[in-house]
Amino acid sequence: MLNKFDLLVPKTLDEALQQYAELGSKCKIFAGGTDVLVSMHGGHKAYALLMDIKNLEELKGVEYTPEKGIVIGALTTHRCLERLPAIKEVYTALFEGVSQVGSVQTRNRGTIGGNICNAVPSGDTLGPLLALNASVIVQSVKGAREIPFGELFPGPKKTALKEDELLIKILIPARLSNSASAYTKFARRNSMDLALLGTATDLISNDGKTCDNARISLTTAAPTIIRARKTEEFLVGKELTKDVMKEAGEIASAEAKPRSSWRSSEEYRREVLKAIVPRTLAIALDRIQKGVNIP
Numbered sequence: 246m247l248n249k250f251d252l253l254v255p256k257t258l259d260e261a262l263q264q265y266a267e268l269g270s271k272c273k274i275f276a277g278g279t280d281v282l283v284s285m286h287g288g289h290k291a292y293a294l295l296m297d298i299k300n301l302e303e304l305k306g307v308e309y310t311p312e313k314g315i316v317i318g319a320l321t322t323h324r325c326l327e328r329l330p331a332i333k334e335v336y337t338a339l340f341e342g343v344s345q346v347g348s349v350q351t352r353n354r355g356t357i358g359g360n361i362c363n364a365v366p367s368g369d370t371l372g373p374l375l376a377l378n379a380s381v382i383v384q385s386v387k388g389a390r391e392i393p394f395g396e397l398f399p400g401p402k403k404t405a406l407k408e409d410e411l412l413i414k415i416l417i418p419a420r421l422s423n424s425a426s427a428y429t430k431f432a433r434r435n436s437m438d439l440a441l442l443g444t445a446t447d448l449i450s451n452d453g454k455t456c457d458n459a460r461i462s463l464t465t466a467a468p469t470i471i472r473a474r475k476t477e478e479f480l481v482g483k484e485l486t487k488d489v490m491k492e493a494g495e496i497a498s499a500e501a502k503p504r505s506s507w508r509s510s511e512e513y514r515r516e517v518l519k520a521i522v523p524r525t526l527a528i529a530l531d532r533i534q535k536g537v538n539i540p
């Protein structure tokens with residue numbers, strides 16, 4: 246059973262921001278509702294006032310140019326993203342994230358903005374977006390500002406958005422021709438399950454063998470998503486042999502901060518990282534060698 250609640254349905258971004266400035270934390274933002282409604286149904290939350298933002302045109306649409314990169318409206322659904330050639334062919338790690346969110350029904354409703362603002366470390370778009378060097382534009386009545394993805398999550402289930410700010414869009418930079426990305430989600434089932442662990446890699450290799458740069462993110466491996474910075478530093482300048490990638494997995498496993506939960510133990514999570522980090526690196530390298538994932 247849902248508790249009784251009032252619903253605001255602003256028609257424009259200005260109207261929404263004005264109402265949000267006045268109501269702040271008294272009002273819960275509602276996009277696709279796949280997280281909000283589930284928490285209300287479960288009886289965990291009883292919001293008295295929801296603001297349905299689905300009518301806000303300013304939060305819709307995707308613009309892609311190979312030179313400038315991609316701009317994704319916060320209300321874009323996972324299903325819409327997984328069907329876009331630019332996501333599948335160019336921002337492949339993000340494709341592999343959005344296409345593994347729940348079921349088709351979940352992806353038809355759930356938005357990328359909602360996945361980000363829900364801020365759980367298992368969110369399937371978070372790791373890919375961090376690896377791909379994304380940032381977000383947030384806005385309040387006072388104006389807009391850009392937040393790099395690495396600064397967006399100060400703690401579990403927390404974002405750096407202020408009480409009166411809405412997430413408007415996500416920016417991902419243009420791709421380099423000698424780069425490729427990949428995301429691996431490790432879960433107990435192939436679908437309809439949250440990531441027990443995940444890792445995304447964005448790799449640059451000019452000769453198809455050596456690592457010129459790597460951005461590696463880890464999902465559910467710490468209280469928030471994290472970069473595996475020691476692993477990235479270890480890889481730069483090295484030929485990506487099987488042994489080097491295996492060692493990268495060991496470094497990532499050591500620098501992660503997984504916890505034991507009912508889902509799995511810390512020790513098990515560390516072992517999984519040793520397997521999925523090299524695997525994801527190998528997939529990205531293979532894509533560079535085959536010319537896949539290139540704008």
Ligand SMILES: Cc1cc2nc3c(=O)[nH]c(=O)nc-3n(C[C@H](O)[C@H](O)[C@H](O)COP(=O)(O)OP(=O)(O)OC[C@H]3O[C@@H](n4cnc5c(N)ncnc54)[C@H](O)[C@@H]3O)c2cc1C
Pocket residue numbers: 273274275276277278279280281282283298304319320345346347348351354355356357358359360361362363367368369370410411412413437438439440
């Ligand atoms: C059956 C099922 C399976 C699922 N499986 C997965 C899965 O495999 N992987 C995964 O990552 N997630 C999964 N989810 C979670 C969920 O579908 C995603 O997190 C989804 O992207 C949330 O988007 P939404 O639009 O529904 O968000 P909502 O539920 O509307 O909102 C989520 C949160 O974000 C806030 N919010 C939303 N939009 C904005 C905005 N523009 N500005 C500011 N705040 C905002 C809301 O206030 C709320 O706190 C699953 C959910 C269900 C019900």
